Amino acid sequence: MRSPIRIVFEQRSETPKYLSTLVPLLSVVAALVVGALFLLATGYSPVETYSNMLSDGFTSSRGITDTLGLSTVLICTGISAAFAFQMNLYNIGGEGQLYLGMIGGAWAGLALGDRLPSYLMVPAVLIVGALAGALWVLLPAFVRSRMGTSEIVTTLLLTYIAASLVKHFVYSPGSFFVTKNSAFPQGRLVPDSASLTGINGTSLYPTFFMVILIALALFWIVKRTEYGYRIQVISDSPRAAHYAGINANRTTLSVMLISGALSGLGGAVLIVGPFGRLDPGIILLGYGYAGIVIAALARNNFSAIIVSGILFAGLRSGGDKLQISTDTPIHIGVMLQGAILLFALGGEAFRRYHVHAVRTERAAQ
Amino acid sequence: MNSNIWVLASADSVAIATTLILAALGALFTERAGVLNLGIEGILLTSAITSFLTADASGSIWLGLIVGSLVGALLASIHALLSVVLRANQIVAGLALVIFGTGLANFLGKPAEGKTVSTIIRPLSFGPLSDIPLIGPVVFQQDIITYASIVIAILSSLYLFRSRPGLELRATGDDPATVDAQGLSVASIRIRYTLFGGLLVGLGGSWLMLAQSAAWHQAATTNGVGWIALALVVFAGWRPMRLIFGAILFGFTLQLPFTLQAEQITFIPSALMQMLPYLATLIALIALSRPSTRNKLGAPKSLGIPFVRDER
Numbered sequence: 001m002r003s004p005i006r007i008v009f010e011q012r013s014e015t016p017k018y019l020s021t022l023v024p025l026l027s028v029v030a031a032l033v034v035g036a037l038f039l040l041a042t043g044y045s046p047v048e049t050y051s052n053m054l055s056d057g058f059t060s061s062r063g064i065t066d067t068l069g070l071s072t073v074l075i076c077t078g079i080s081a082a083f084a085f086q087m088n089l090y091n092i093g094g095e096g097q098l099y100l101g102m103i104g105g106a107w108a109g110l111a112l113g114d115r116l117p118s119y120l121m122v123p124a125v126l127i128v129g130a131l132a133g134a135l136w137v138l139l140p141a142f143v144r145s146r147m148g149t150s151e152i153v154t155t156l157l158l159t160y161i162a163a164s165l166v167k168h169f170v171y172s173p174g175s176f177f178v179t180k181n182s183a184f185p186q187g188r189l190v191p192d193s194a195s196l197t198g199i200n201g202t203s204l205y206p207t208f209f210m211v212i213l214i215a216l217a218l219f220w221i222v223k224r225t226e227y228g229y230r231i232q233v234i235s236d237s238p239r240a241a242h243y244a245g246i247n248a249n250r251t252t253l254s255v256m257l258i259s260g261a262l263s264g265l266g267g268a269v270l271i272v273g274p275f276g277r278l279d280p281g282i283i284l285l286g287y288g289y290a291g292i293v294i295a296a297l298a299r300n301n302f303s304a305i306i307v308s309g310i311l312f313a314g315l316r317s318g319g320d321k322l323q324i325s326t327d328t329p330i331h332i333g334v335m336l337q338g339a340i341l342l343f344a345l346g347g348e349a350f351r352r353y354h355v356h357a358v359r360t361e362r363a364a365q
Numbered sequence: 366m367n368s369n370i371w372v373l374a375s376a377d378s379v380a381i382a383t384t385l386i387l388a389a390l391g392a393l394f395t396e397r398a399g400v401l402n403l404g405i406e407g408i409l410l411t412s413a414i415t416s417f418l419t420a421d422a423s424g425s426i427w428l429g430l431i432v433g434s435l436v437g438a439l440l441a442s443i444h445a446l447l448s449v450v451l452r453a454n455q456i457v458a459g460l461a462l463v464i465f466g467t468g469l470a471n472f473l474g475k476p477a478e479g480k481t482v483s484t485i486i487r488p489l490s491f492g493p494l495s496d497i498p499l500i501g502p503v504v505f506q507q508d509i510i511t512y513a514s515i516v517i518a519i520l521s522s523l524y525l526f527r528s529r530p531g532l533e534l535r536a537t538g539d540d541p542a543t544v545d546a547q548g549l550s551v552a553s554i555r556i557r558y559t560l561f562g563g564l565l566v567g568l569g570g571s572w573l574m575l576a577q578s579a580a581w582h583q584a585a586t587t588n589g590v591g592w593i594a595l596a597l598v599v600f601a602g603w604r605p606m607r608l609i610f611g612a613i614l615f616g617f618t619l620q621l622p623f624t625l626q627a628e629q630i631t632f633i634p635s636a637l638m639q640m641l642p643y644l645a646t647l648i649a650l651i652a653l654s655r656p657s658t659r660n661k662l663g664a665p666k667s668l669g670i671p672f673v674r675d676e677r
Contacts, residue, residue, distance in 0.1 A: 168636035
């Protein structure tokens, strides 16, 4: 009952350079095609939906600044995921670490009050947020490096716990984070000294450039430093790393903590940027989960994450405005994200293997 | 303390366990074949909304259950294609499925927002048996799917450990090269059980919708139950019988916040109480991974590793 034709995967000895660009590009196109068919089937116009997303996300001047503004946090969660993924550590709790970054950042801003000048306040908020994010990954990182407990489910469970924590801090009466005697529970705004203003009144904040620099710095660290080399050796061959005297446990711990700090930074960026307060609305946005997709699409390459982060920000911000302009559910943006990643993963096979069909008679010889 | 509330709480623990048993069994079959499908949460959510929409349009909850289960298998087929056929990274593929499923479910759920299912799956009644104090509500007032889930778990245990195909399934997860040498197709076994697993997860999601929540609350409909189910498989040591008890235990932590609220025990703020199931799962996972216990657990040895025959 064997089929006459067999698909053979032949490992490529060398991957043609053009495939590394072509595969992600084609996966985006394929996902858009599937999305279009899906829109048609559910009674929406794909042309109208996509042209609206394109202009709201990428081509109008308001769209561009909104997209770059949103990409700031998405690049943070993207480099956070990639930093762990490159060592085969699957920190998928960036979402929760982002919440903690928001809690930490808001706490620092409110606790310090108006006592410090802005050039000290903003860094303080960002650093405390990053530390809070690192703190949230400490337990999974510790048990992973000491006992080998898989970090996948532990980091994710902590995301749900972090979500409850955000709700607790906003909805429990008399909380430090909320406005006293307000009609409805709402986070208290951090003082002006702890918040930045958008460039030319847009939703693009100076933090965008900081995050780009961090991504480029990570690119350099991974490619050029001894620490980056250690990460590379451990991920390629844990045994070789062991014989080379590399302390894998310590590297695991530090990589996980840095990954958590980067997601935490993303949360703090929202405090100095558009949000200005602890806002439970963050729980529905999924910026942390998007980071996983962004990292995977960029194949954990930090400079490519800048591109995929901006692409996804456009997709999201274009998608988010859809409901206002066309009544198409905004979730099409998230759906497309997932579809792009699914296609990129499938396409990876064609990048790594030379896939071809052979007749079984010949294969059997 | 109101004893009635605690009887109800115990009955609810068994009821909520239904989704956990079905979803975790689905993950168990998939993992026993050596495939790690982290997409459970996304499958649950998509099955839940499709079962809702089907039941709403057709007026039949049974049709809803069937369609929801099939959608589960359909989503699992994406995972099978990526991880078995195309040898993609299974962890990332599973996550992609969660994100895709969540977006898809929310998109499809737009018209369902604010609606409730017209008829829900009702508990069965066993006459006087259902009226026995304590035992009645817990054992004899559940619905048919809850009983079915326990029967499926028992049958699964027999299948896995007492049948030839069950042996082949376990071997595929542990030592695919040997299975291949026996002339069986590793890929075909892995694809079949990934689809079957998706079917079970889909049934769990549909039940959650049509018997438990009855209204569409977007991602909060499942609220991480899929991830708890994945932890439950580890907790149960990949054994269906242990999974039943684990599911009831985790089911208890899932309903406890509501029971305590009903009891007006408020010294722990409600938002913090909601952490309990995730916290309990987290602690269980960490406690189980002490090296001494882990070896006894028996994870499939080739879990998550694509099978590649030496082909020239």
